[in-house]
Amino acid sequence: MSEQGHVERLAGGQAVPRARSLLEKIWETHVVAAGGGPAWIAIDRIFLHERTGAIALEGLHQRGRPVRDAARVFCTIDHIVDTRPGRTDETMMPGGREFITRTRAAAQAAGIRLFDVSDRDQGIVHVIAPELGLALPGLTIVCPDSHTCTQGAVGAFAWGIGSTEAEHALATGTLRLHQPPTLRVRFEGTPGAWVGAKDLSLCLLSRHGAAGGRGKAVEFTGSAVRALAMEARFTLCNMATEFSAVTAMISPDDTTFSYLEGRDFAPRGAAWDRALASWRSLASDETAAFDEEICIDVDDLAPMVTWGTSPQHAVAVTGAVPAAENSGTTREAHARALQYMDLQPGQALNSVAIDAAFIGSCTNGRISDLRSAARVLAGRKIAPGIRALCVPGSSRVKRQAEAEGLDHIFRAAGFEWRESGCSLCFYAGGEDLGLGKRVVSSTNRNFEGRQGPGTRTHIASPATVAASAIRGAITDVRGLEAA
C-alpha cells in the first residue's frame, strides 16, 4: 500500500508521518479495494471449529465455490467434543457426532489443516492459535466465533463473524467492512495480589456496561496492561465481545515478541528478524488519535465476581448485590436477574453457597490460569458436595500441566481433570451441572441458561473459582491465603 495516506505535508513541503493507531496501521496495509461504503479488507487467517465450521464449508461447497487459500485456513474440534478421558467422536450432546464428522470431512475435502479430536495440538481455537504462532502481530484474523477478539492481544486485528461472513472470507480471501471507530482503554497503576486480567475486564464491564464498547475497536493500554504477561493479555482481550466491541487489541511489545518466538507457525531465522523489524513499528504512535478514551485506576481493585445474568453485573468479591438504583440496569432487568440468580439486594457475595466450580475456557484455560488455581488448591480439598472440574484450554496446556504435576494438585483437591475443549462454558444439550445449581466459573458468560437449564453462573478468575471451591461459597482468595 502507498504510504501517502498517512503522510501530511507541512507548508514548507516537509513530510511528517501522521500519528496512527495500531488499528489504522493494520487497516491501511489490508485495504484491497475501497471508495464509497465499506472497504474490502484482506484476511490473513481464517479459523473454524466444529460448531460452525461444517455449515460454512458445506455452504460454499453447495454453491460450487472453492476455498481461495486453504493453506491459511485452520480448523479445530473444541466446542462440543467430549472432555472425559478416552473420548471419541461420540458426544454427550445428542447428535453431536454429526458436527464433528461433517466438519472433519469438509475440512479434508477443502484441504484445510484440521486439529482433530486426538491431535496433539487440538484445543480451543483461541488458545491454540497463539500457542502455535498462527496469530501474529499485524495480521487480520477471523473466525465464526465471537471470542476471536482474544487473538488481538498479539497486536492483530481479530474479530468474530457469522457463518455467511466466514463463507465470504473463505471464498474471496476478504471481508467487506467499515473501519471501526477506536476506543482506547487505559488501565493505570499496579493491581494488588490476586487481582488479574479477569478482574480488570469485569471492572470495565461493571463501570461502562455490556454495550460500552459497541461497534468499536478497543485498544487496551496503560502501565497495568504493559505489565501483563502475554496469557493475561489474552484474557483481557477475550471479553471485549462481552463489551459489545468489534475487537480488542494490544500494541505488540517485547512481551509479545518473546512469547511468539520459536512457535510452530511463527517465522524463523532471517524471516523472524525481518518480521520483527516490521512488527516493531506496529504499536500505536504516542500521539495517535482515538475516537474515545476510558481510564481505569487499578491500584485499589479487588477480585471481581458477577451477581447477575449479564457480564456487566459485576462487583468486588468483598461487595454485595447492588440495589436496583445502583445496578447500572433497569429495575425490571435487575429484578429479573435476581429472580433467576435467587439472590437479594444487599446480600454479601462472599457468603453465597455454591454447588459447582469450573476452571477452563478460552478466557481462562491457559497454563498460567491453571498454575494460579493450583497455587490456591495445593494442600487443600474442595468443600464436601461441591462438583469441580478443570478443563485445560488445549492439549498442549494439559500436557504442560501434567509435566508440572498440576493435575495431581487438582485431583487431590477433588477436581475432575479433563481433556481439552470448551466443555461446560456453555450447555449444548449434553453434560450439565444440574437444574438451578450455582457455579463459580472462570468463563465469560453468565447469561440465563448458558451453562445449563436454570444454572446460576458467577464469573470470576481461576484463583477465585479455586478459593470458592475450597470453602463451598464465593470467596475472596486473599482472605483464604491469609487464613
Next chain:
Amino acid sequence: MQPFRTLTATAAPLLRDHIDTDAIIPSREIRSVSKHGLSVGLFAGWRYRATGGPPTGGREPDPDFVLNQARFAGAQILLAGGNFGCGSSREHAVWALADQGFRAIIAPSFAPIFHDNCVNNGVLALCLPRATVAALADALLTALSEPRLTIDLERQELHPHDLLTQGRVGTESAVGGAGVIPFTVDADVRLRLLEGLDAIDLSLRRLTGLDAFHQRDREDRPWVYL
C-alpha cells in the same frame, strides 16, 4: 436472497435490553448441521414451560410469553431493547428468527456480529431511538387496532398507522407526533437489502485486484503466507 423493500406486518414487543443469542436460540436447540428448522428453538428458554422434570421432561408454550399470544400471531417484526443479539456469533440466531417469519428487528442498538448476520440473511436490523421504540411497543400492547407496522426501506420511513393515536396518552409526543417516523440505514446495507444482493457474488465480481494485492503483500509480509 429475498429483497426487502416494503413490509406491512404484525409487530411484537420484547423490550428487554441485552437479549443475547443464547436467549434467541440456546445452544441445546442447535441439534444438526443445518440453517433450517430452527424456529422451534427460538427463545426456547422463555417461550416454553416445562410439563415434566426438566431438562429431560416435555414442554408446552408459555401463554405469558409475547410470541405465544394470539394478538401477535404471525408477527414478522420484532421490537426489542438495546444491544440486541449480544453474545455468541451464532448465525443460528438470525436463521431461527427468519425461520419463525421475522423479517425486521427494531431496537435502540444491535450487537455488531448479529447486525451483520441480519444483513447477510435479508433481515432488516433497524435502529430507532429508545423513546420511539418504547412508545411503539406500548402502543402495540395497548392500542385497540391491530398491532401492525409498515416499514418502507426505499423511502426510509416507518408507518405506525393509527397505533399511536390509539395508544396510551403520551406515546404520541414521545415520537414527535402520530405520523410517519423517518429513519436512516447505512447506504450499503440499504442497497444490499433492497436488491437482495449476495455479498459473495458481488465481491467475486468486483475484486479484480486481489491477485496483484497478494503479489505485492507477499513481498512486504512473507511471513503471512504459509
